[in-house]
Amino acid sequence: MTTANTGLYQLDGSLIWSGFRQLAPISVFVTVFGAAFGLAAKQKGLSDTSIIAMSALAFSGYAQFALLEQWGAQIPLFAMLMTALAINARHLLMGATLYPWLCRLTPAKRYGVMLLASDANWAMSMRAFSGGRPGFGLLLGGGLALWFFWVSGTWLGVYFGNAISHPERLGLDMVMGCFLLAMAVGGEKSPRMLIIWLVAALSSLLAYWYLPDNSHVLVGALAGGVVGTVWGTHDHEH
């Protein structure tokens, strides 16, 4: 591995700005989903301030939509906690997969760059690191871009939401799926990786169908990780 390369762990203004610009094109589409959340939340009767505060502080798209599905005059605390935890559990995996690089940073920076970790900037950052390029600018700067457009979108949805009632007609619901797939296809390709992916895909589907809601990412990722640890231990030694 590239342990001697200290440039890999750099984090400065220009790297953060570059990360912001690289994630900005995708983040623009995130605005639409922020707006969809803002509109849906408003229709459920949440106050304008609490809707925008939630997007700004929680910054967790799927979990916020799931909360709205549970919304009523009262919400059962335990169910709400469990749903939010299950949906956000993939953040645990993101932190763990970035740890070999994060451990080179001071604790303040380590936890600081994770504040805005999300699917898209995590995927870009992982791809940079595994290609031997610095990735923390993408994680933090890209996270800032995603956060900014998610919160702006929420605000737009609260005030002008009715304009974008059917984002799926424009294929906009596929933006994150297509993005993550492009990242996966652009990564390492080998017969070993293909086996790992097959196991991850199959186990996530089985979890999706037969295990509690939202457990599929955790199950699929851990199954793929286990196969990757026991399969072909003697190749790629260095």
Place this chain on the structure above:
Amino acid sequence: MNIETTGTGTLAIVLIMALVALATRWGGVYLMSFVPINYRVKRFIQAMSGSVLVALLAPMAVTGDNAARVALLTTAVTMLLLKKPLPAIAGGMVAAAVMRYF
């Protein structure tokens, strides 16, 4: 226990959502600080990082509509041919939009 969705109850819900998200963003990093990073752990992490993506995508492809499947297929093929993410993503979204238009 139930939380009222008015007044301070809403504030509590916003804070709980923020704290859960923060706990998961920091939790994985914190837990890993107790794990010695040896060769095996590195391989586990490396295999897991690709698997997170696949585990997110597989149910999307299998349970989505035909437009979703065509979008993902278009993205994969364009990515293999051009090796550039932006045209691949744009191609996928256009494919989904066209499928849903007809």
